[in-house]
Amino acid sequence: MSPWRRQGWLPLLALLLGAAGPRSGFETMTPELQAMQRDDAGNPGMLSVLEGEALFAREGCAACHAAAALRGVAARYPAHDAARGGPIDLAGRIAECREQRAGRPPLPRESQPMLALQSFVAHQSRGLPITPDPRLAEARAEGERLFRERRGQLNLSCAQCHETLAGGRLAGANIPEGHPNGYPLYRLEWQALGSLQRRLRGCFTGVRAEPLAPGSPAALALEAYLFGRAAGLPIETPAVRP
Amino acid sequence: MARTLIRVPATATRGEVIEIRTLIQHPMETGYRPDAAGRLLVRDIITRFTCHFDNRLVFEAMLHSAIAANPYLTFTLRAEASGVLAFAWDGDHDFRHVETRALTVT
Numbered sequence: 001m002s003p004w005r006r007q008g009w010l011p012l013l014a015l016l017l018g019a020a021g022p023r024s025g026f027e028t029m030t031p032e033l034q035a036m037q038r039d040d041a042g043n044p045g046m047l048s049v050l051e052g053e054a055l056f057a058r059e060g061c062a063a064c065h066a067a068a069a070l071r072g073v074a075a076r077y078p079a080h081d082a083a084r085g086g087p088i089d090l091a092g093r094i095a096e097c098r099e100q101r102a103g104r105p106p107l108p109r110e111s112q113p114m115l116a117l118q119s120f121v122a123h124q125s126r127g128l129p130i131t132p133d134p135r136l137a138e139a140r141a142e143g144e145r146l147f148r149e150r151r152g153q154l155n156l157s158c159a160q161c162h163e164t165l166a167g168g169r170l171a172g173a174n175i176p177e178g179h180p181n182g183y184p185l186y187r188l189e190w191q192a193l194g195s196l197q198r199r200l201r202g203c204f205t206g207v208r209a210e211p212l213a214p215g216s217p218a219a220l221a222l223e224a225y226l227f228g229r230a231a232g233l234p235i236e237t238p239a240v241r242p
Numbered sequence: 243m244a245r246t247l248i249r250v251p252a253t254a255t256r257g258e259v260i261e262i263r264t265l266i267q268h269p270m271e272t273g274y275r276p277d278a279a280g281r282l283l284v285r286d287i288i289t290r291f292t293c294h295f296d297n298r299l300v301f302e303a304m305l306h307s308a309i310a311a312n313p314y315l316t317f318t319l320r321a322e323a324s325g326v327l328a329f330a331w332d333g334d335h336d337f338r339h340v341e342t343r344a345l346t347v348t
Contacts (some may be wrong), residue, residue: 041249044312047267050245191270191311 025176045186045238052120074122080135122237143225152209182239254321288333
């Protein structure tokens, strides 16, 4: 089979069908995994959403926030925070709300209850398109710089794989465009639900670079940029990924 | 307490083959993995799953170390009469979780 016949017509077809915008990692998964994500009784991420729902009621979040009012919130994050004068992500907002308004002890970012709360809140926006906060232009510019900066002992930038080589393969694995629209998501490799920060840490250590500290200005800037380039993609929380 | 997702059709016609799907939250720690300090993590898995229909065993599964976290089990059952399905997961460290679902056969 000629290389043209093997590879050439697929991007062309995608172009003809008008699929020129960002592509969610969902689309390059196997049909079996897609079915697993779609089926709410088979998607293991839904267990965390249920846990989050129970926590939301028990921890007093429900005293101020109605679950229905949370629809669309996750699609707007990271958002501009006036008090900080910069971006704040969903995990940061939940932590701040818990500690300052509800007076609860802080939860570590990657702890199970925090991920559960975050997945419950983000799940309320499932299917809604990501609409980046226009006030975060500065953070997004800084995030894009980080995205294109070569790093680590392998001297690779995010863009080299997730932009130039996206859609190709790294050994047996698909290289996705790297969109953050399904987080927190259930990754089969992790056998658990995990955050975007955890996924980024995996990529950073993969190129032997020092991971960005979760919640640091650099991490938030990168997150703001990732959500900016995924504008319009629907929130899939809880997504399933290999 | 573990969380579960169970899908049983609310109603079925007599003689219909229905599909039952179960998913339970469980780490399924294999007992072969070391922690960050190099010590083996103690095995913590579900070892047995049963489904009783009105106290009659209709499905049973033995689970072992190689099974992924949050085990998902699906099986079929011929619906002959209305009754109660009782699901039970048993595992290491006296883990036990029981759920029931009513099935109406018309």
